[in-house]
Amino acid sequence: MPFEFSTASRIVFGSGAAGEVASAAAHMGHRVLLVTGERAQRAAPLARALAAAGLTAAPLPISGEPAIGTIAAGSVYARGEACDMVIALGGGSAIDAGKALAAMLTNPGEPLDYLEVVGRGQPLRAPSAPFIAVPTTAGTGSEVTRNAVLAAPARGVKASLRSPFLLPRMAVVDPELTLDLPPALTASTGLDALTQLIEPYVSVRANPMTDLYAVEGLRTAASALPRAWENGGDREARCGMCWASLLGGLSLANAGLGAVHGFAAPVGGMFPAPHGAVCAALLAPSIEINVKALRQRAPLHPALARYDEVARLLTGRPQAAAQDGIEWVATLCRRFEIPPLSAYGVQPAHIPVLVSRAAEASSMKGNSIQLTSEELEEMLSLAI
Ligand SMILES: [Zn+2]
Numbered sequence: 001m002p003f004e005f006s007t008a009s010r011i012v013f014g015s016g017a018a019g020e021v022a023s024a025a026a027h028m029g030h031r032v033l034l035v036t037g038e039r040a041q042r043a044a045p046l047a048r049a050l051a052a053a054g055l056t057a058a059p060l061p062i063s064g065e066p067a068i069g070t071i072a073a074g075s076v077y078a079r080g081e082a083c084d085m086v087i088a089l090g091g092g093s094a095i096d097a098g099k100a101l102a103a104m105l106t107n108p109g110e111p112l113d114y115l116e117v118v119g120r121g122q123p124l125r126a127p128s129a130p131f132i133a134v135p136t137t138a139g140t141g142s143e144v145t146r147n148a149v150l151a152a153p154a155r156g157v158k159a160s161l162r163s164p165f166l167l168p169r170m171a172v173v174d175p176e177l178t179l180d181l182p183p184a185l186t187a188s189t190g191l192d193a194l195t196q197l198i199e200p201y202v203s204v205r206a207n208p209m210t211d212l213y214a215v216e217g218l219r220t221a222a223s224a225l226p227r228a229w230e231n232g233g234d235r236e237a238r239c240g241m242c243w244a245s246l247l248g249g250l251s252l253a254n255a256g257l258g259a260v261h262g263f264a265a266p267v268g269g270m271f272p273a274p275h276g277a278v279c280a281a282l283l284a285p286s287i288e289i290n291v292k293a294l295r296q297r298a299p300l301h302p303a304l305a306r307y308d309e310v311a312r313l314l315t316g317r318p319q320a321a322a323q324d325g326i327e328w329v330a331t332l333c334r335r336f337e338i339p340p341l342s343a344y345g346v347q348p349a350h351i352p353v354l355v356s357r358a359a360e361a362s363s364m365k366g367n368s369i370q371l372t373s374e375e376l377e378e379m380l381s382l383a384i
Pocket residue numbers: 140192195196261275279
């Protein structure tokens with residue numbers, strides 16, 4: 001069972017944890033690039049705390065998921081402001097942008113020099129500027145992963161900057177910051193978290209340590225996600241989802257993902273569909289097609305027993321099997337009114353190009369079994 005495990009240098013979890021960011025930042029730098037989502041005013045208390053700690057902050061609000069151009073322009077801005085560290089407060093988009101910008105502050109050139117798939121894929125040579133990640137959604141787990149997903153609009157795909165240097169210096173997970181997430185975002189980000197627990201658990205790269213995290217995360221999310229969606233003010237459920245999301249990030253960063261995330265790269269690159277919504281629509285079809293392929297071509301494969309275990313963790317029933325897990329996920333998606341991918345413009349005519357691009361995506365390498373083009377086509381059709 002040889003394996004390697006890495007994560008953020010320091011994780012601070014708990015209600016009110018965001019109050020620790022400014023004092024920690026004071027030990028890391030002087031001029032902060034403060035990356036947020038569109039609602040930049042959410043960072044006002046943090047900006048005040050940074051000023052009180054003697055730091056100056058250059059604000060950089062990012063709208064939507066970051067593209068290569070956003071990072072290129074943002075790094076020019078950050079260098080102009082002489083920033084020596086980065087804090088990102090927001091959803092996965094803001095945190096991924098923060099990671100990429102922290103790397104570009106200390107590495108020469110442009111993001112394309114280092115991007116995989118669409119860029120030159122060179123390794124980052126210098127450690128990133130100090131970076132603190134403060135998530136305000138419970139889904140991506142980006143606060144503990146070593147990649148930043150960037151859109152390449154000209155190519156119609158998303159690709160990752162990937163390096164151990166992208167791991168944040170500090171991850172601050174404060175469930176209080178997620179209390180005002182609206183139900184639709186709670187649903188889509190929560191289903192991303194669920195996907196990021198299931199895919200690493202059945203991944204070909206799963207290891208004993210990520211298994212511990214995935215099992216605990218699935219058990220927690222199974223009860224916390226419906227409750228957080230029903231009542232956003234349920235602090236216990238919000239705390240559970242932050243915990244599950246963090247565990248998903250720890251799992252995926254060390255065990256990889258699978259077909260859902262393989263499709264998420266091209267679907268999100270070609271259509272204006274948020275990452276969480278894409279994963280949510282593909283999750284049940286992915287389990288169904290994977291289980292079918294495993295039964296047909298590798299009936300003794302250990303992933304089959306793992307899909308049964310996923311079903312037991314989700315349903316809480318000791319006798320549950322893979323099919324029950326598929327039904328549990330599909331029922332939850334119907335209750336959450338998760339739209340099919342056609343709602344974002346994906347049509348049957350797009351299937352061939354999406355399948356060929358998904359097959360190239362790095363996440364696909366973690367899938368429990370290598371799926372054929374026909375199987376990938378069937379999976380995508382079920383999600384459209
Ligand atoms: Zn994801």
